[in-house]
Amino acid sequence: MVQKREALELPSALEQLDELKEQFKGKTPAIFLDYDGCLTPIVQRPEMAILSDEMRSALQDLATVTKVAVVSGRDRRNVEELVKLDNLYFAGSHGFDITGPGGMASEPGGAKAALPALDKAEDVLQEKLKGVEGSLVERKRYAIAVHYRNVADDEVVQVRKVVDEVLDTMPELKIGHGKKIYELKPNIDWHKGKAVMWLMEELGLDDSKYIPLYIGDDITDEDAFAELQGKGIGVLVGEHDEKTAATYRLERVDDVRVFLEDLTDTIKQKSNG
Structure with a gap:
């Protein structure tokens, strides 16, 4: 425990x-x-x-x-x-x-299998968040960090909504949390x-x-x-x-x-x- x-x-x-x-x-x-x-x-x-x-x-x-x-x-x-x-x-x-x-x-x-899903998620996130001022989609080899540190407080909920929409369609990925970021990572232990x-x-x-x-x-x-x-x-x-x-x-x-x-x-x- x-x-x-x-x-x-x-x-x-x-x-x-x-x-x-x-x-x-x-x-x-x-x-x-x-x-x-x-x-x-x-x-x-x-x-x-x-x-x-x-x-x-x-x-x-x-x-x-x-x-x-x-x-x-x-x-x-x-x-x-x-x-x-x-x-x-x-x-x-x-x-x-x-x-x-x-x-x-x-x-x-063993994350290579998730690369196609990460590629697709990156494209969708870039498109859907381009209207949210201060948001930043940062691609890494095996993760996508969606930064909202510079997003207005009343728009953070929109960022999370977009992230959830992407995850709902991609079971290969899961969410991770950090300081002012949502992270999409391979759904692997x-x-x-x-x-x-x-x-x-x-x-x-x-x-x-x-x-x-x-x-x-x-x-x-x-x-x-x-x-x-x-x-x-x-x-x-x-x-x-x-x-x-x-x-x-x-x-x-x-x-x-x-x-x-x-x-x-x-x-x-x-x-x-």
Whole structure:
């Protein structure tokens, strides 16, 4: 049974660092992170979410001492281009498309069968939402994000109506929710949590030596937090509109950077000791 709490009830990962590290139990944390709202602040449009030099440096340093993966709802190619680091693993479209060092390239969720439906849905959404000012239909390889952050409050219901109409005619797809987006995804039992566990197994990160630690901010990250209960550690950045299965919390993106830098130091000390 997954345990959930209000975000503000969670202990701070920074204030309770010693307690958090006790849960490593002598293991090395393998780090999995969302991109938007975790590595960069939430912004008005997706292309404005630019990774800071300081955060890139923190990720690069961390990846020299353990496995690091960015697990994003973004298209995998897009998030790779934003991060610009070749020593990380990237799981795009909520884990349907995964690449990494050494030529790793896999699409483990079995979503290829949904590509025709996604193509058709994209065309219909573009046509039906072109009159809704501020709406944005963003196609990814295995998902379509319908952004309504810049839509007038009284028109958001129209956006949802159009999304529901499309889904009613396409059983191959299902809806996902995020911060000011509706997302159409393959109707398959695959999500960020399953992608994390697939990577742990694929990379040979045996649970006797490694523990997964996932950092994310959005409702889509809850699948990973739930998957890791009893197996790893979940850290929520900020809060969202639902209760969370995470075990710790960080307030903002800057805290994520500080936390990653501390993890790097901790792992280095362990390897040197």
